[in-house]
Amino acid sequence: MCEQNHIWTLKDVRMKGRGGCDRLREVNIEIRSGVTVMVGCSGAGKSTLLNVLVGFEQPDAGEVVLHHDLLKGYRHLVYWCPQSGGLWAGVTAGEHVRMVSGIKKKDVRVKDVVRDWLGRFDLEGKEDVHVGQMSGGERARLSLARGLASGCGVLVLDEPLVSVNHADAQRYWEEIHRWRKETGSSVVFSTHFPEVVMREADEIVCMDEGEVLWSGAARDAYDDPVSEQVGRFVGELNWFSQDEGMQWLGAEAGRKLMETGMGVRPERITVKREDTSGLVSRGSVRMGVMVETVIRDIASGLEKRIIHTGDLVEPGARVRLKIKGVIDNDVGIDVKKDAQGSHEAR
CATH class of the missing domain: 3.40.50.300 (P-loop containing nucleotide triphosphate hydrolases)
Known part of the structure; x- marks a missing residue:
């Protein structure tokens, strides 16, 4: 049947x-x-x-x-x-x-x-x-x-x-x-x-x-x-493992959002300038409606490629990654994990 x-x-x-x-x-x-x-x-x-x-x-x-x-x-x-x-x-x-x-x-x-x-x-x-x-x-x-x-x-x-x-x-x-x-x-x-x-x-x-x-x-x-x-398989994606989440999005966000890793589409992430951030832009290139920016973690020297929407970011600018739908990357986040391991930010 x-x-x-x-x-x-x-x-x-x-x-x-x-x-x-x-x-x-x-x-x-x-x-x-x-x-x-x-x-x-x-x-x-x-x-x-x-x-x-x-x-x-x-x-x-x-x-x-x-x-x-x-x-x-x-x-x-x-x-x-x-x-x-x-x-x-x-x-x-x-x-x-x-x-x-x-x-x-x-x-x-x-x-x-x-x-x-x-x-x-x-x-x-x-x-x-x-x-x-x-x-x-x-x-x-x-x-x-x-x-x-x-x-x-x-x-x-x-x-x-x-x-x-x-x-x-x-x-x-x-x-x-x-x-x-x-x-x-x-x-x-x-x-x-x-x-x-x-x-x-x-x-x-x-x-x-x-x-x-x-x-x-x-x-x-x-x-x-x-x-x-x-x-x-279905499009451009920024993938953050649990360790990467803490490094690039903040420790609290990493713990709450990424027990198994998380994918963020370009339209959901922006690269914001923030003078006090520990992340710095290595430069951006435009790819049609999307932008590719390479950012570096100053403390570790590690780099990550981010595909996002918005403006180009000049080399040397201090930046912060912001996920759409999240008021602050390290406060006000509640995550519910379902039986398949998916995550829903509320």
């Missing part, structure tokens, strides 16, 4: 690899309806896990259960778009769309349906063009158009739109949003781009060397990461 919104359940899944290293190690997760994103460095096991979900590869051990009841009424339960696109050699772009859409060649609607799907991804006039005559970006867009036209319950994508420029990729994601709203379908995909994760994901699965480090709500990974590694 599974919860109503679980699409897949994986229990103790293992995939052997070369040289005695497992490609997947004891994976135990549940994939829910909505948008789930696999994140991790190259070689973490993201593509292997997607291959297992769609049945392209079979695990050496463990159980993979697709809960069909949640996908009733869709033309295809699952549709798979691998990194290569999985397009068919010798077949035109128009036929790629028609063949998965369920529309017969003689149907009077066929031309309009094909043109509509291709047009959504800027492939107008490409109906009769063969795959071998298309650019890499065009093939990536065709693969996605075909996936959406399939009428699937779950669309699984490995590194979608990676060969498409950023501005256009955002427009194509809007097409995916519209499709999801119209159909109620789910999406599972992998990516290396934190901004895509936070814009698209309901849930994320963090992977490293074939293991699932953490899975859960994307917002939780951003606001209250359980570790520095998990936190960095």
Whole structure:
């Protein structure tokens, strides 16, 4: 028995690899309806896990259960778009769309349906063009158009739109949003781009060397990461260990805020000038809307890189780190630790 919104359940899944290293190690997760994103460095096991979900590869051990009841009424339960696109050699772009859409060649609607799907991804006039005559970006867009036209319950994508420029990729994601709203379908995909994760994901699965480090709500990974590694998968992060917290934020704050370490996003931290502080700026550089400042602890000589918002800080200025939502870094803080080890400043 599974919860109503679980699409897949994986229990103790293992995939052997070369040289005695497992490609997947004891994976135990549940994939829910909505948008789930696999994140991790190259070689973490993201593509292997997607291959297992769609049945392209079979695990050496463990159980993979697709809960069909949640996908009733869709033309295809699952549709798979691998990194290569999985397009068919010798077949035109128009036929790629028609063949998965369920529309017969003689149907009077066929031309309009094909043109509509291709047009959504800027492939107008490409109906009769063969795959071998298309650019890499065009093939990536065709693969996605075909996936959406399939009428699937779950669309699984490995590194979608990676060969498409950023501005256009955002427009194509809007097409995916519209499709999801119209159909109620789910999406599972992998990516290396934190901004895509936070814009698209309901849930994320963090992977490293074939293991699932953490899975859960994307917002939780951003606001209250359980570790520095998990936190960095979804964006820039300032991580303070317990000892560092006492050094950089003040002894009382270190004791109260960081029993296991704490991640602070750039928008939550500022570098304030304070003449009596024991910290000094080594200089700042602007990185788009964020600023990188290197600060040095005068007493120990240790340095730390801080990514923050606000103004540049000139070298030699005495400074203090201020966390948004905390009145004072060493007074007026109450911290509640939950069962998972997360922290909430009140």
